[in-house]
Amino acid sequence: MDKNKKIGIGVLVILIVVFSIFMFKWIYYRVTHAVSDAVFVEANTFTDVAYRRDSGRIVKLFKKEGDKVLKGEPLAKIDDTDYKLEYKALKYQIKELQSEEALYNIQRDRLLVGTSLEAQANSYKTLEASQDMESIINKVKALDVQIALVDKDYHRYHRLYKDGVISRHAFEEKETELKNLLHEKNALLNQANAMSSLSKAQNIGVAIAQNNQKQAKELTKKIEATQNQIKSLQAKLQNISDMVSETELTSPISGYVVKKFVSLGDVIRPGQPIYAVYDPKSVYVLDIIDETKLHGVKKGCLVSIHIDALPNEHYEGVVSEILRASAAKFALIPRDITAGEFTKVAQRIPVKIKITKGNINLLRVGYSGEVAIDRCANH
Numbered sequence: 001m002d003k004n005k006k007i008g009i010g011v012l013v014i015l016i017v018v019f020s021i022f023m024f025k026w027i028y029y030r031v032t033h034a035v036s037d038a039v040f041v042e043a044n045t046f047t048d049v050a051y052r053r054d055s056g057r058i059v060k061l062f063k064k065e066g067d068k069v070l071k072g073e074p075l076a077k078i079d080d081t082d083y084k085l086e087y088k089a090l091k092y093q094i095k096e097l098q099s100e101e102a103l104y105n106i107q108r109d110r111l112l113v114g115t116s117l118e119a120q121a122n123s124y125k126t127l128e129a130s131q132d133m134e135s136i137i138n139k140v141k142a143l144d145v146q147i148a149l150v151d152k153d154y155h156r157y158h159r160l161y162k163d164g165v166i167s168r169h170a171f172e173e174k175e176t177e178l179k180n181l182l183h184e185k186n187a188l189l190n191q192a193n194a195m196s197s198l199s200k201a202q203n204i205g206v207a208i209a210q211n212n213q214k215q216a217k218e219l220t221k222k223i224e225a226t227q228n229q230i231k232s233l234q235a236k237l238q239n240i241s242d243m244v245s246e247t248e249l250t251s252p253i254s255g256y257v258v259k260k261f262v263s264l265g266d267v268i269r270p271g272q273p274i275y276a277v278y279d280p281k282s283v284y285v286l287d288i289i290d291e292t293k294l295h296g297v298k299k300g301c302l303v304s305i306h307i308d309a310l311p312n313e314h315y316e317g318v319v320s321e322i323l324r325a326s327a328a329k330f331a332l333i334p335r336d337i338t339a340g341e342f343t344k345v346a347q348r349i350p351v352k353i354k355i356t357k358g359n360i361n362l363l364r365v366g367y368s369g370e371v372a373i374d375r376c377a378n379h
Contacts, residue, residue, distance in 0.1 A: 033304075033372040034297050038288040038348065041307070041367040045253050045282040048273040054078060054246050055269045063257045069277060071254045076262075076274050080247040083240055090237045094230055101226045108219040111212040136192045143185045150178045255279035258365060283363050285317060285353040287371050290346050296375025297322070303353050307369040315358030319373060323350040 029035075056078035063075055154174050161171040259276035262268060285305055289297070297319060305315035326347040353371065355363075 033374055034293040035372045036287050036289045037370045039369045039371050040286050041283055041363050041365055042286045043278040043283045043365050045279040047277050049275045049277055050271050050273050053270050054243055058262055058264055058266050061264055065257055065260050067257045069251045069257055072250050074248050074250055076249040078247050080244050083244045087240045090233055094233050097226050097230050101223055104219050104223045108216045111216045133195050136188050140188050147181045150181055154178045251277055253279050278365055280361055283360055287351045288348040289351050291349055292346055294349055296377045297373050298377045301376040302374045304372045307367050309367050310362055315355055317353040317355045320354040321352040
């Protein structure tokens with residue numbers, strides 16, 4: 001065998017050995033690692049930022065796509081003119097109702113001042129006058145009996161005086177007695193009339209006091225109704241005030257703007273996305289792994305990560321979660337197997353991978369790549 005043949009055979013043997021070592025390592029790596037290329041960069045705090053209640057025309061946009069944003073920093077502002085006008089109108093209504101309430105309070109206080117005591121005093125006076133009236137009536141009745149007797153004696157004395165049986169002096173005494181009784185009766189009747197007028201006046205006073213109390217109760221109802229209106233308007237005022245402050249949309253997290261959905265001048269509605277913001281610190285790798293490769297993979301297994309868009313960057317991570325349902329269960333149109341026709345297809349299980357090494361600031365949500373998960377459960 002010549003020298004050239006020996007060299008050729010030696011090279012061939014070396015190539016076979018190298019290839020065998022390479023294939024052994026490749027096969028061993030594939031056996032000890034679950035390799036998958038259905039890999040995507042995701043974020044836990046990928047957030048669509050929208051107005052919760054406000055609607056209107058966009059007048060300012062503070063950020064562009066790719067800009068860094070801090071939590072609480074303004075992103076957009078809508079025209080707040082209508083909200084401010086409504087706020088002013090509500091304030092004027094509340095002031096008007098407060099003025100009405102103050103007027104009702106003054107009117108009620110004026111009606112109630114001394115009304116209760118006055119009504120009570122008039123009631124006592126009316127009762128006292130009624131008792132005095134009853135006493136006078138009894139006196140008049142007693143005088144009527146006495147006058148009847150004296151009048152009878154008067155006529156008898158008059159006949160006796162004409163017949164000359166008694167003296168003129170005796171007759172005049174009886175006449176004077178009758179006149180005195182009549183004068184006393186007239187005086188009692190005049191007193192009774194005066195008391196009756198006073199009692200009527202006192203009854204009117206009681207009626208007026210009672211009417212004042214009734215009006216005061218009506219005013220109290222008006223005051224309560226006005227206060228309820230004021231409370232309702234104040235709640236609306238606070239709501240409008242909150243909506244005015246919410247016309248400036250702020251970022252709920254610190255991170256980067258990845259998408260702007262609207263333009264200046266657009267009219268937006270509540271719930272409509274304005275920006276999409278994500279926190280780069282919350283990025284993770286989602287591996288939709290074939291179920292046949294899942295054996296030996298468990299939470300905590302080490303992962304080697306390669307990102308297609310960053311070929312010079314190396315990332316490492318650990319399995320943080322293995323979801324308990326296949327990706328097909330969340331498809332918009334799930335497979336219908338009730339008809340009896342079934343083609344077996346390997347399912348894919350979502351696996352979340354926490355990045356532990358590498359520059360995560362270079363990652364973008366949606367990047368694809370490849371991972372190799374160490375089957376640590378087999379160790």
